[in-house]
Amino acid sequence: MKPQIYLDHAATTPMRREVHEAMEPYLLEHYGNPSSIYEIGRQARKALDASRDAVAEILGAEAREIVFTSGGSEADNLAIKGAALAQRGKGNHIITSAIEHHAVYDTCRYLEKYGYNVTFLPVSAEGMVDPGSVAAAIRPETILVSIMHANNEIGTIQPIAQIGNILREKSILFHTDAVQTVGHVPVDVGELGVDLLSLSGHKFYGPKGVGALYIKKGTKIEPLIHGGAQERQRRAGTENVAGIVGLATALRLAVDEMEETAARQRDLRDRLIEDVLTTVPHTRLNGHRTQRLPGNVSFCFEYIEGESLLLNLDMRGIAASSGSACTSGSLEPSHVLLALGLPHEIAHGSLRLTLGRDTTKEDIDTVIDVLPGIVQRLREMSPLYDASTIIR
Amino acid sequence: MKPQIYLDHAATTPMRREVHEAMEPYLLEHYGNPSSIYEIGRQARKALDASRDAVAEILGAEAREIVFTSGGSEADNLAIKGAALAQRGKGNHIITSAIEHHAVYDTCRYLEKYGYNVTFLPVSAEGMVDPGSVAAAIRPETILVSIMHANNEIGTIQPIAQIGNILREKSILFHTDAVQTVGHVPVDVGELGVDLLSLSGHKFYGPKGVGALYIKKGTKIEPLIHGGAQERQRRAGTENVAGIVGLATALRLAVDEMEETAARQRDLRDRLIEDVLTTVPHTRLNGHRTQRLPGNVSFCFEYIEGESLLLNLDMRGIAASSGSACTSGSLEPSHVLLALGLPHEIAHGSLRLTLGRDTTKEDIDTVIDVLPGIVQRLREMSPLYDASTIIR
Amino acid sequence: MYSDKVMDHFTHPRNVGEIPEADGVGTEGNPVCGDIMKLWIKVEDDRIVDCRFKTFGCGAAIATSSMITEMVIGKTLDEAKQISHRAVADALDGLPPAKMHCSNLAADALRKAIDDYLSKKKGAKVKHG
Amino acid sequence: MYSDKVMDHFTHPRNVGEIPEADGVGTEGNPVCGDIMKLWIKVEDDRIVDCRFKTFGCGAAIATSSMITEMVIGKTLDEAKQISHRAVADALDGLPPAKMHCSNLAADALRKAIDDYLSKKKGAKVKHG
Numbered sequence A, B: 001m002k003p004q005i006y007l008d009h010a011a012t013t014p015m016r017r018e019v020h021e022a023m024e025p026y027l028l029e030h031y032g033n034p035s036s037i038y039e040i041g042r043q044a045r046k047a048l049d050a051s052r053d054a055v056a057e058i059l060g061a062e063a064r065e066i067v068f069t070s071g072g073s074e075a076d077n078l079a080i081k082g083a084a085l086a087q088r089g090k091g092n093h094i095i096t097s098a099i100e101h102h103a104v105y106d107t108c109r110y111l112e113k114y115g116y117n118v119t120f121l122p123v124s125a126e127g128m129v130d131p132g133s134v135a136a137a138i139r140p141e142t143i144l145v146s147i148m149h150a151n152n153e154i155g156t157i158q159p160i161a162q163i164g165n166i167l168r169e170k171s172i173l174f175h176t177d178a179v180q181t182v183g184h185v186p187v188d189v190g191e192l193g194v195d196l197l198s199l200s201g202h203k204f205y206g207p208k209g210v211g212a213l214y215i216k217k218g219t220k221i222e223p224l225i226h227g228g229a230q231e232r233q234r235r236a237g238t239e240n241v242a243g244i245v246g247l248a249t250a251l252r253l254a255v256d257e258m259e260e261t262a263a264r265q266r267d268l269r270d271r272l273i274e275d276v277l278t279t280v281p282h283t284r285l286n287g288h289r290t291q292r293l294p295g296n297v298s299f300c301f302e303y304i305e306g307e308s309l310l311l312n313l314d315m316r317g318i319a320a321s322s323g324s325a326c327t328s329g330s331l332e333p334s335h336v337l338l339a340l341g342l343p344h345e346i347a348h349g350s351l352r353l354t355l356g357r358d359t360t361k362e363d364i365d366t367v368i369d370v371l372p373g374i375v376q377r378l379r380e381m382s383p384l385y386d387a388s389t390i391i392r
Numbered sequence C, D: 001m002y003s004d005k006v007m008d009h010f011t012h013p014r015n016v017g018e019i020p021e022a023d024g025v026g027t028e029g030n031p032v033c034g035d036i037m038k039l040w041i042k043v044e045d046d047r048i049v050d051c052r053f054k055t056f057g058c059g060a061a062i063a064t065s066s067m068i069t070e071m072v073i074g075k076t077l078d079e080a081k082q083i084s085h086r087a088v089a090d091a092l093d094g095l096p097p098a099k100m101h102c103s104n105l106a107a108d109a110l111r112k113a114i115d116d117y118l119s120k121k122k123g124a125k126v127k128h129g
């Protein structure tokens, strides 16, 4: 049973048929190990090379600057641990933001255990990092800055190019987690001024379990996975050839239709935001009103809790999420929402609806139709509701 | 163009159609993120759970003891770095062998840079680790022993259960890299007496880019990839659902037909070994004569170099390898062959032929037919050949 | 994730609402953790004759609240006090491990409501005595 | 991986073998590295009239050996000495980066063979002179 309305594209996207078709030969016939010198290995190697060229070209990079990984999390870990360990001699201070994905956030916390000092920059109520605060946080021993390109929960797009400009002349590495932007908005490593950039295939209609890290040439990085000489010694392990071909194919398709898809999504997004804000009282929009991902809508509904909202939506055929899908196992409200200054009980009532390339006006109409009733019903069940409405 | 005779199954195996069929729904329809609570996420979660159950059952483990990774290399890195870092307080000595795969070998070398002491145990001329030497190497500060189950180049199967017995009562973690044995010979974590065991899907007709690490319950391990709460906080990142389903399916199939396949391969293997040793002079068998993988044949042909041998075989439609496929990028002869005591020039002349489930008697006949001529031709071109034949 | 029973109680929660002139009220949880449960009881002859709830929380929190109201109506106070966390979860055919704390909330809120009733009664007795 | 030209020279190597009464012999490489090349030349009037080789090594080593014998036959010693590493690789339509050292071997063996010839000639002159 497929949900009729899938609105959780920030969690993962359905793989495109064209991507599957591109992968299939490398799952079956061309099964060679790309490190082998005989014909069937060379076929795999060619596919790998072509995929690397494609990804590099799209990002404005060189082929040898692309390292394929098992996903966004590995790319983030490789970037941050790899850069931090390789710069040990130079310093031990890292700057990041309070709203990073756990793959960056937890990795920085982990490094604190190993003698690194990390500054977690606060963000504005709209989830913006102030480039000035990055500049102000720099110390002589700062070796790395990691600020995400766009936030996965609230959709706010960060001023990466501005931060890149501040860091350009300094010998501080700059990483951005672009998992939510690559394939959705233009991403060019030169324009952003980054040394390291993470992406993940399944966020743009490619396969799960494959990602990439851009590593600007000359950037020293310690491998996370040691072993064979794959990926120019920066990432060991037999390459996921089919996955890599799938990632490159999906990225090419996403970039080709990006402008059109983004414009359509922005329209639907804005309609959804406005209609919900006007029809459902005590509702807040999370994230920035305009500097946000084309497909991201994030609300907090006061007096109710997110999971029960999701279950109700699921029963109506609407798939959505509350906070990051990755963290749904935890009981703590999202650190991103708390960083916006929201009190705990309001952060618990968050709903993220993320649009995709197939999302239609009808889908959005259905949500607008169904959502107010569900919220109202849950509020009526909530012991917080009555009291507060009286107070207001 | 498919090579007619693929004899490099230790490098990678062709994925089975049944595996592809099992994966396909999770590449396309059931694309949900397993961490999501709505229906399409729960489908993915169920598939993940079922795959974990299957792998656990086959290994004689519990489901929660299985962590899925992006392959054998990641599993090895997670096991060794994860265990070493988590035991930091207890000691800093690691015991391993001189013939480990680079994913273990290089990881241990890497840890040496961070204050760990590593003993690389020598092996016999047949590539055997002496369990007594493991016992003798133990120090009060020993925290981890890592000995591979079977070697990928020379096929020698190690006495893991015996080593496990020695370590059983000690508080020293025991890891085995079983990438070459899982799916090929019986592997039961209880019988082997290990705390950690690595495996990789593409070595048993499953997909590339997915593997697993068995982590005995109670074993403390630091994650290699931090971030989301996936895999019980031991390995972050959106799960490669289709890959994991493929791995479990392939393993089930491999285990079901293991006995029959292994018996057939052993016959062909032994015929190949005997015929080549009798028809090609100045040839050595690498590895143990009987304690070896059912599909592994490894020779050194004196006076010639492996790559030119491989290219000649490839032109005759035979895909084979020289040393490990992963290391074919390097110019150094294999550390495994050198550890057997072979001089450099002989180690350069190695040829590995690894049989698969589809390998036929005809395939082996063709190799036996073609190989002596190729070797002879290359020898006639070799400046080392004349001189030496005279000396002998 | 959730059993059919949990989903049934979540979708069709029994006894939602307040009892205007309740004999006892109990609140458990706090908004920081994302779960608050408030429970009202009506008592006659040491027997709970009505029980209603309001809950802010996840699916499990709502289902356990609903479940406990069903379990408790008709029971004596002594019987009601003996309803364990486990019993609520079992009556729902189990809860996911991460959600087990929700069954605590419901049982604890009930206990608080009973205590509230008993202390009021004692207070009334003292006054009249 | 290898160009068609490399594969052609590898598959059909030109001038394999020894020259029994060679005027010069050069050996380069060592078995530890996995590449040894031995090259014989026949010289008439300061011109290389024949050149043969034997090589223990990879595909690139065999192809560069074969290539250099073709390039060198008919050349004067001075011309032959100027054959650069790059020139051998270029004549083969390039080599993979990891294999570039193989073209060094061939050019170096040639230089050694020429030096051998020259030093013998000098020796002969000295003896007869």
Ligand SMILES: Cc1ncc(COP(=O)(O)O)c(C=O)c1O
Residues within 6 Å of the ligand: A236, A237, A238, A239, B010, B070, B071, B072, B073, B074, B076, B101, B103, B148, B150, B151, B152, B177, B179, B180, B200, B201, B209, B211, B326
């Ligand atoms: C013994 C052994 N360990 C580890 C690996 C690494 O596995 P993977 O290539 O899946 O990372 C391999 C194969 O390459 C192997 O043969």
Ligand SMILES: Cc1ncc(COP(=O)(O)O)c(C=O)c1O
Residues within 6 Å of the ligand: A010, A070, A071, A072, A073, A074, A076, A101, A103, A148, A150, A151, A152, A177, A179, A180, A200, A201, A202, A209, A211, A326, B236, B237, B238, B239
């Ligand atoms: C911003 C961001 N970074 C990193 C990740 C991790 O990517 P993956 O799940 O592919 O490891 C995600 C998605 O989960 C993300 O949204």
